Amino acid sequence: MSLDLGDDLNYPRRMLKKSEIKKIFPEIDKFKNELGFDEKRTQIEIIVTDAGSLYLFEGKPLLFKSEEKLIPTLFFERYISSAPKIIVDMGAVPHLCNGADVMAPGVQKVADEFSKGGLVLIVDEKYGKGIAIGEALFNSNEIIKMNQGKIIRTLHYVGDNIYEVSKGI
Numbered sequence: 001m002s003l004d005l006g007d008d009l010n011y012p013r014r015m016l017k018k019s020e021i022k023k024i025f026p027e028i029d030k031f032k033n034e035l036g037f038d039e040k041r042t043q044i045e046i047i048v049t050d051a052g053s054l055y056l057f058e059g060k061p062l063l064f065k066s067e068e069k070l071i072p073t074l075f076f077e078r079y080i081s082s083a084p085k086i087i088v089d090m091g092a093v094p095h096l097c098n099g100a101d102v103m104a105p106g107v108q109k110v111a112d113e114f115s116k117g118g119l120v121l122i123v124d125e126k127y128g129k130g131i132a133i134g135e136a137l138f139n140s141n142e143i144i145k146m147n148q149g150k151i152i153r154t155l156h157y158v159g160d161n162i163y164e165v166s167k168g169i
Helices: 018-035 077-082 140-145 161-167
Strands: 002-004 010-015 044-048 053-057 060-066 069-072 085-088 107-110 119-124 130-136 150-157
Touching: 018 053, 018 060, 018 069, 018 077, 053 161, 060 150, 060 161, 069 150, 107 140, 119 150, 150 161
Parallel strands: 085 119
Antiparallel strands: 002 010, 010 044, 044 053, 053 060, 060 069, 085 107, 119 130, 130 150
């Protein structure tokens, strides 16, 4: 089975074997509460894209692996609802949707506590919608005090390759 997203985005989709699931299980384990993952019963598929490997749990695109890091997608609702959040102004949104990193002047509010290196959901101030997931370059207490510089490295955003493939499923 293959996912056809036009001329440039045609990626094969296949079920993972039990041995492959066992190899990625330690990484998946950190998302087990949100996944409701049962190692023996949950069916996991993989789509290998130019941007990384997209993992589908029971047909839903929830995680992807890029740069050897497992990252939740913006379609992983249970993760999104519990993720630490940072709120950005509307001026930052177009830049973030083109893959830019989060800069301190665009931040309106640090809504939750998080550690340096942790994953953070970036939401817009007007609609409260998740527009990106990034890696914190500083902890939340440090970011609150900052007024310049890059603070979150964007890993996944609305409109990127993983988002477009996920949206087509």
